Amino acid sequence: TFVRTIDDALTAQAYITTDLDDNQITAFHPGAMDYSHENSVPADAGVTIGMVSPDGRQGMIDHADQFADAGIPFIFDPGQGLPMFEGAELKRFIDQATWVAVNDYEGQMLQERTGWSAKEISQHVEALIVTRGGEGSVIFANGEEIVISPVEPAEILDPTGCGDAYRAGLMFGISRQMSWEDTGRLASLIGSIKIAHRGTQNHALSPETVGAAFEAAYGYAINL
Known part of the structure; x- marks a missing residue:
């Protein structure tokens, strides 16, 4: 397992308050996340793709170095961690990465x-993938x-986790060597499925349901 237990620290916690217009205020405690640098990217465990997302500052730096040294392609997804880094550090991340994923605000800051x-x-x-x-x-x-056009969701209940859902589709498409058009559309679709459910991981996906939803949204089928 790649999960490490830090006995004297709490699990990272985020409390997100969302109003009726989907504006959000987040309270965050990093806890054990600050020890992420104590985990290393294994070069010999069959890892074929990775992602460097918001994490402890040193962990993000180390894991990008380790992915690059091992020749493992990865997405640099700085998210809320972006303000921790100066321009030269961000340039190094970009040069090490295979892909970069940001939202429009993060993209402007980058x-x-x-x-x-x-x-x-x-x-x-x-x-470079920019979500809007x-x-x-x-x-x-x-x-x-x-x-990539958005997919109309069945309803809008909770935007929390939509970016992560999009990235799940992104990684799936990349790992399956799909075209960028299909990858982006799949990612957009999964984000639209997520927003129709409360909670970050309360939506269910299957190749059959996602495939049918993709064909309904875009008018053609893809192989999942």
Whole structure:
């Protein structure tokens, strides 16, 4: 197992208050997350893809180094951890990563801190993925801007966790070597499924239901 128990620290905790307009206030205690650097990325365990997401500062740095040293492709997904890093550090993350994923606010901050435009960032990786909430997402890849339209959800109950749901679709599509159009659309669809459920992980997915929903949303089928 890659799970480590820190006996004298609490599990990381986030308390998110959401109003009727989906504005959010988050209270966060990192707890055991601050010890993430004590876990190492295994170079010999068959890991084929990774993600560096918000974590302890040193853990994010170390894990990016370890993925790069092991030749394991990974997504740099700085999220709420982005403000911890200066421009030079963020440039190093980008150069180590295979893909970068941010929301529109994080993407703007990433550009400001690095001095690189979205197009310039995309030239350092295989793709830059920028999510835009209800406006869909944009994937900068191969010199193109691929616009991914949002999927109309059955209902809007809870936006918490939609970004993570999108990233699940992103990693699935990448691992299956899907086109960027199909990958982005699948990610958008899974985000729309999540938002119709309260809680971050209370939605259920299966190849059959996701496949049917994808065909209904986009008018063609994909192999899941």
